[in-house]
Amino acid sequence: MAKEKLVTAITSMEDDFAQWYTDVVKKAELIDYSSVRGCMILRPNGYAIWENIQKELDRRFKETGVENVYMPMFIPESLLQREKDHVEGFAPEVAWVTHGGNEKLQERLCVRPTSETLFCDLYSNIVQSYRDLPKLYNQWCSVVRWEKTTRPFLRSMEFLWQEGHTAHATAEEAEERTIQMLNVYADFCEQVLAIPMIKGRKSDKEKFAGAHATYTIEALMHDGKALQSGTSHNFGDGFARAFDIQYTDKDNKLQYVHQTSWGLSTRIIGAVIMVHGDNSGLVLPPRIAPTQVVIVPVMQQKEGVLEKANEVKEKLSSVASVMLDDSDKSPGWKFSEHEMRGIPVRVELGPRDIANNQAVLARRDTGEKVTVSLDNIAEEVTKLLDDIQNSLLEKARKHRDAHTYTATSMEEFEKTIKETPGFIKAMWCGDEACELEIKEKTGATSRCMPFEQEEISDKCVCCGKKAKTMVYWGKAY
């Protein structure tokens, strides 16, 4: 396509997907690298996407009764070590503060890699009675994990996220909340980010350090790799016992609370890029696009063009977030630039259009152009944005389904993962040894045990023993 020849700034996906990703992230000006290894700078284009994600999710959280708080970023070493599995899971990637000014600290402080311990400490102080429950807290913050290798959005040493932490009177209530929040994530991803998710439970090997059960939403990227996009954990009363979080129930008996935590990070932006992006750059679903419509005037120095463009902007601003690009670049340059940034709809407006009381609408996802009357441009744009949102989800679903395979033998498994990367549905006996062997042989890990089970066979794909569960497998980011 002629179009693609022009944008030489971006490596094509087919040539080198990793390089394509890096190019998009940079050229769309989502991030820049910083002077600290593994830490990225979120630039306005990138941060605005996160702000929209925050806005949408925060509203959905609050609809379920969640309240926001803010916890300190430092955790005393003794507190971190309270729960054994938890500290073992996180210790290798924790950053430590050892000095305050020139003085060595009595006790090291860790920079939070996650805040379970802080919330537990708080709950142990503020929960006394069953009347104090449930506690449904969330915080928006950054966390630090000393990663060995990093990639923008997908894995950085410091990243933005939200972490919800709840405490409940009963195990049932905690389990219900865990699933409820997983559903909030999945609905958000489908409806707003146009990314279809597989919902399911993690195997013991893959579950969160200290969790009783971990649930996950898994998405398939354009290159056939899986991305864990959000998790929801049920802690049972494990943390409560370690942190002594007890309440008095109606019968005046001491009980431990049951807890959950759930998180979603800027990593999800990586998913948006890798699910919807194409060789011209980023493709943003309208519902999170900071700018939904860009107006590109043609012959803008001509009498009346900019005036008309401003009129159209005014008209559209009631139905979408609109930007008028009246910079003195050529129209063609602007076309490519805004495509690179993923703006869903472009309005082209020149003297020819104005004479005919019309404008050209170009959609980012398909490149298709239509001419519409200026009289009902607001309605047309609204419809178009909706249509783009829907077809992005549809396209992503088709891609995922087309790259979801089944395997009933290891030969089939290995061949599929090698030749046609994607999700593989295969039966599993439940033994961790088989999980390890599959990883060893194929590089694929168990992504989740989906809620929607199918009986592909009655034997474990690895050992041939009686199968317990169908598992989605895949190579993961």
Add this chain to the structure above:
RNA sequence: CGGGGUGUAGCGUAGUUUGGUAGCGCGCAGCGUUCGGGACGCUGAGGUCGCAGGUUCAAAUCCUGUCACCCCGACCA
């Protein structure tokens, strides 16, 4: 942490083999002509050649060390 690669103007790079005045394209600034898929002309600004040592009359170039980033792997909510 292992393997590989790359560091020269904001970006992309030539020059390194064989040491000898740092060059080109894009971008940037000014002026003019342009404008329906990255327009063009003229003029101009911009460089501690990643950093630190060493060899030499002379180092982007050779030697030693070091740092950063990218890719693959290992590890990893």
